[in-house]
Amino acid sequence: xxxxxxxxEGVDVSDDxxxxxxxxxxxxxxxxxxxLPYEDDSFDLTTALDVIEHLDDDIAGLKEMHRVTKPGxxxxxxxxxxxxxxxxxxxxxxxxxxxxxxxxxxxxxxAEYTVERATYANFTFFAPILGGRTAMKLTGIKPVSENNLxxxxxxxxxxxxxxxxxxxxxxxxxxxxxxxxxQARKK
Numbered sequence: 001x002x003x004x005x006x007x008x009e010g011v012d013v014s015d016d017x018x019x020x021x022x023x024x025x026x027x028x029x030x031x032x033x034x035x036l037p038y039e040d041d042s043f044d045l046t047t048a049l050d051v052i053e054h055l056d057d058d059i060a061g062l063k064e065m066h067r068v069t070k071p072g073x074x075x076x077x078x079x080x081x082x083x084x085x086x087x088x089x090x091x092x093x094x095x096x097x098x099x100x101x102x103x104x105x106x107x108x109x110x111a112e113y114t115v116e117r118a119t120y121a122n123f124t125f126f127a128p129i130l131g132g133r134t135a136m137k138l139t140g141i142k143p144v145s146e147n148n149l150x151x152x153x154x155x156x157x158x159x160x161x162x163x164x165x166x167x168x169x170x171x172x173x174x175x176x177x178x179x180x181x182x183q184a185r186k187k
Contacts, residue, residue, distance in 0.1 A: 006044070011036060033061040038068045045069075049078045052104075053095045062111035069186045075113065077182040079104055081120055085178065087133040089146040101180055113184035120177030121169060124161045129178050 002008040003026075010028040012018050021028040031037040033048070033055055046065045055061045065075050080090070080098040090098065097103075105115050136142065168174070169181075 002045075002047075009038075034064055036064050036068050040067055041070045041073075042068045043070060044073045045076065046073070047076045047078075049076070050080070052077060052107075053079050053097050053099070054093070056096060058097070059107050059110050062107055062113070066111050066113055066186055071186055073186050075182075075184045075186070077104065077108070077180075077184065078121075079180050079182075081122075081177055081180050085130065085133060087129075087136065087146060088143055092145055099180055104180055104182055108182060108184050112187070114187055116183045116185055117173070118180060118182040119169065119173035120179070121165060121174060121181045122178035123168075123174045123176070124165055126176060126178050 008027065010021060010026060011031040011033070012021070012028060013030065013032060015030070018028050018030055029037050033051055034057060046069045048061070048065060052058045052061055062077075069075055080095065082100065083098045085098055086095075101118050101120060105118050108115050132146075
């Protein structure tokens with residue numbers, strides 16, 4: 001999707017993920033978020049979409065993003081919100097943390113970013129996810145994956161509901177949500 005706006009590249013540690021991307025014709029390299037395989041000031045825009053929460057040293061990963069972003073360039077970061085929303089999917093996805101807005105902003109500032117906007121997102125599914133995870137904790141039910149708990153016939157409806165948030169997010173910051181989205185700029 002990003003390639004329609006300019007040259008797009010990706011980095012992953014997984015050989016399987018890299019092979020999948022290459023079969024789709026995407027330009028990808030093997031590498032770690034904490035040691036990106038790019039020169040300083042390489043990109044106008046860098047993204048970490050559900051990446052930072054996997055890192056043992058999230059600040060090192062953010063500093064590395066900052067390093068490869070051009071001066072005046074932007075970074076878009078998307079992370080899961082609230083440790084008390086921790087669930088099975090966090091365990092099997094090897095997450096280290098779920099953030100508060102304040103926590104991710106502080107980490108970005110330590111990485112020398114200027115945070116222009118940070119808001120909770122995925123507001124639409126906050127109540128169902130909170131309810132489901134609370135029920136699992138109270139009952140002791142632990143599915144192999146929360147991905148197995150969906151109703152595939154409803155995926156289209158859920159996608160439209162989630163997509164509708166973009167209209168609200170253009171003008172408002174949500175006070176809570178399942179995720180946090182941040183727009184940051186390199187000075």
